[in-house]
Amino acid sequence: MNIGDVATRSGLPAKTIRYYEDIGLVKPLRDTNGYRTFREIELHKLAFLGRARALGFSIEDCRNLLQLYEDESRTSAEVKEIAASHLERIRQKIVDLREMSDTLSNLIDSCAGDHRPDCPILESLGTKIS
Amino acid sequence: MNIGDVATRSGLPAKTIRYYEDIGLVKPLRDTNGYRTFREIELHKLAFLGRARALGFSIEDCRNLLQLYEDESRTSAEVKEIAASHLERIRQKIVDLREMSDTLSNLIDSCAGDHRPDCPILESLGTKIS
DNA sequence: CATAAAGGTTCCAGTTATAGGAAGGTCAAG
DNA sequence: CTTGACCTTCCTATAACTGGAACCTTTATG
Structure with a gap:
């Protein structure tokens, strides 16, 4: 081939x-x-x-x-460990993304999305720091 | 500074x-x-x-x-669009990851994870193709 | 005052898992 | 014989940094 x-x-x-x-x-x-x-x-x-x-x-x-x-002569435990640790990373990633998604979602909901310049999204990103 | x-x-x-x-x-x-x-x-x-x-x-x-x-002179609509399209990408990513996570989770559950070599995870990955 | 530590600079390479493309060799068909 | 479909290698680019080398400046200390 x-x-x-x-x-x-x-x-x-x-x-x-x-x-x-x-x-x-x-x-x-x-x-x-x-x-x-x-x-x-x-x-x-x-x-x-x-x-x-x-x-x-x-x-x-x-x-x-x-x-x-x-x-x-492998053991299924070896395989399972790789898979489990990968699964853990995926789950953490999902948690992180969900957090982002929730925050973004809230910001988007609170933004009028019209012709005016006032935007809670930008305001939130631009919050002055100490 | x-x-x-x-x-x-x-x-x-x-x-x-x-x-x-x-x-x-x-x-x-x-x-x-x-x-x-x-x-x-x-x-x-x-x-x-x-x-x-x-x-x-x-x-x-x-x-x-x-x-x-x-x-x-921006409009909040411009900002909202960027955020919304980003949110959409995040949500899709979550869907993809969740699918992976479910599949993996099932495989892991079905694996004994002991000293024996039999492993449904490897079996699933190694399924012969046509 | 000499020196050493701390902080600054630029530049180059490496990371992940490929994708794109150039330049060129090979093979099957008409 | 030429065209087009495959194949080859090699180089570059992606995203968003991170690490390190070689070197200069400022600050603190004996």
């Missing part, structure tokens, strides 16, 4: 796949013409990466997960 | 303040020794920026907000 095929089948852009090779996540063979040649195993790994990335795992998390995936 | 003072008073790192000058958000004067000299107005702007950034506004949003802030 050439890179175009794996791109189609994995759903990842060819650019991304080359990048993943660069950083050592996949190691396709090379044809005599210099083209990358992917086996099923690589395709499989790339699909794995796509799914993990879609769940927001960082590249480094992905690297660890992939390694565990291939390690027959 | 030197940069250290404004850093303390605005809560922004000196590095960040220099960066903000670089990209034209603030324009401090220069002393004869080359040191930046900030007036109250600059401090005020930096505090404004700090608050807007804390609400997740992008630097470009901040640039626009700052300009509107200083423009006596």
